[in-house]
Amino acid sequence: MLQLGFIRSNREKVLQGLQKKHFQDLQLVDEIITLDDQRKKLQTQSDDLLSQRNSASKSIGALIAQGKKEEAEESKLKVASLKEQIDTLTTELSKVEEQ
Numbered sequence: 001m002l003q004l005g006f007i008r009s010n011r012e013k014v015l016q017g018l019q020k021k022h023f024q025d026l027q028l029v030d031e032i033i034t035l036d037d038q039r040k041k042l043q044t045q046s047d048d049l050l051s052q053r054n055s056a057s058k059s060i061g062a063l064i065a066q067g068k069k070e071e072a073e074e075s076k077l078k079v080a081s082l083k084e085q086i087d088t089l090t091t092e093l094s095k096v097e098e099q
Helices: 004-008 011-020 027-065 069-098
Strands: none
Touching: 004 011, 004 027, 011 027, 027 069
């Protein structure tokens, strides 16, 4: 089995090898690369949102300790929104990884 990094960096060589083996669906190579690009993009977005959520979650405790309950509630809403976005991205990421 070919590694994704090898396919990506040696696309033409892979296509030539598949042609020698009389493989008909050569467009699958480009689809594999496209799906990997999508996976990387979704993973990066998910990681960024997780970082934002963690940061917002940490600030909630500090805001409550400072007596800023209204701001803490706003942060809680932001965390809930981020969680929904993360869940959506995680679902999309799972679909791409299955393909």
